[in-house]
């Protein structure tokens with residue numbers, strides 16, 4: 001990628017926000033609120049399939065196979081001891 005390509009892609013940065021669930025797409029790439037690259041299928045499983053309606057702009061809304069809160073909860077609980085350790089270290 002050359003510098004001029006980079007400037008061009010910055011110039012046409014396009015931000016779309018779902019009016020229903022507040023999810024954000026930057027240049028067509030879903031991003032979590034943290035700014036990390038998102039996953040439309042996970043978003044659908046976590047939010048859109050449960051709370052979305054016809055105003056939801058997630059193209060994967062209604063598709064199965066993404067993360068669910070149950071899976072995420074298990075992952076969070078699995079990560080929690082590590083996270084807690086990390087946070088404790090940061091705030092010490």
Ligand SMILES: [Zn+2]
Nearest residue numbers: 018021056057
């Ligand atoms: Zn949505």
